[in-house]
Amino acid sequence: AQVLGGRTDVVVIGGGQAGLSAGYYLHRFGLGDRTVMLDHSPGPGGAWQFRWPTLTLAGANNVHDLPGLGLSEALGTECDQWPARTAVPDYFAQYEDKFDLKVQRPVHIRTVSKEGDDFRVTAADGSHLLARTVINATGTWDRPFIPYVPGIESYTGTQLHTHDYFGPGAFAGQRVLVVGAGISAVQLLIEIAREAEGVQTFWCSRTEPRFTERSFTAEQGRAAVARVEQRVRAGLAPGSVVSVTGLPVNDAIRSARADGILQWRPMFTRITDTGVCWDCTPGHAGSDHLDVDVILWCTGFRSSLDHLAPLKLRGPGGGIVMTGRLATVVAAEPRVQLLGYGPSASTIGANRAGREAARVVQDVLSRSPERT
C-alpha cells in the first residue's frame, strides 16, 4: 500500500522536539484532525534516538520540557544518568500517547514541491499528499558536516563524524585526532582519552575553544539566539546558536585539563595519506606532520532541508530569508515554516517555534477556510 494519499490542511514533517511542539499546539488550537504528522525514523525520540550510547541526560546540554508534560514528570526525577538515546524516546513516546499525536512512521519525505496552491509532499515510495501549509521540522542529524581540507581524499586511515560515533571502545591502541571546538568535541575527546585502552589523542579546531568559568546566563543565551535570528532574517546561513556561548568548565573538563588531555593545536592545513600536517605542501609532509589512525570530525551539522530543494528557497546569501514573529516563516513561501532552523535550533527554541507555527497556520487557514 502507498504510505501517502489525499489532501490535508497541515503537514508536519519531522516528529522531534519541534514537530511535537507544533503538533501539541495544533491540537490545542483545534486543528489536530486537519493535521498529518510524518517522520522517517523508526520510533519516537527525534534525533535523540541516534545519539551515542554513552551520552546521558546529564551529559546533554539540557533537554527542555515539551509543553504540557515535563521530562521528569514523564520519567521521574532520577533519570539524569540514563542514556539520552533511550530516555528521550521514552519521554517522546509517552508524550505522543498522552496528547494523541499520531505520527506516521517510518515515512521518508523525498520532495516537497508546488502544485497549484498546494504543496505536493512526496514520500520515498513515490506516493504523495497535498497540503495547504507545511511545517518542516526535520532537524540536522541527517546532515553531518565535514569541512573540506586539502588532501582529505588521500587519507587512508579511518574518518568518522560525531554522527557515527558509538563509544570509545573502538579506539583502543589507536592515535585519534578529534576535530572541533564545541561541546561534543570536548566530551568525546575526554571520553576516548579516558576510556579507550592505550589510545593517544590529539585535538585541533579552526577556532580556538573558548572555556569559560562562568556558567552561561539567560541573557547570553538570548543574545546568541538574537544574533542567529538576525542572520536568517537577512537570508544568511544560520550559524550555530550554541557556538557563541563558549564551553562552561565543569569537573570533567577541569580534571581533563589537569591530566593534559585538552592540549589543543590550531587547525592543520592539509591531510596526507597517513595523517595531517601544518604549513606543508603536497608530497612534502615536512617536519610538522602528525600520523593518526583516526580522524573524528566533531564539526557539527547543517539543516536537513534537501527535500525542500524543488521550492528553491535558498537565496544568494546561502540561507533562506525568514520572517514572522519568531522567524519561522519562509519569506518567499509564507505557507511554509521551518522549525529547528536558525534561532529555534535548540530544544527550548523548538518549543517556542512550535507554538508560533501553529498560530501562523491557524491564521492562514482562518483567512481562507475553504479547501480549494
Ligand code: FAD
Ligand atoms: P530532530 O530531533 O532532529 O527531529 C527531526 C525529525 O525529523 C527526526 O525525527 C527525523 O527522523 C525527521 N526527519 C528528518 N528528515 C526527514 C524527512 N526527509 N522525512 C521525514 N522525516 C524526517 N539542543 C538542546 O537544546 N539541548 C541539548 O542538550 C542538545 N544536545 C545536542 C547534542 C547533539 C549531539 C546535537 C547534534 C544537537 C544537540 N542539540 C541540543 C540540538 C538539538 O538537536 C535540538 O535542540 C533538538 O533536538 C532538535 O529538535 P528538532 O525537532 O528540530 O530535530
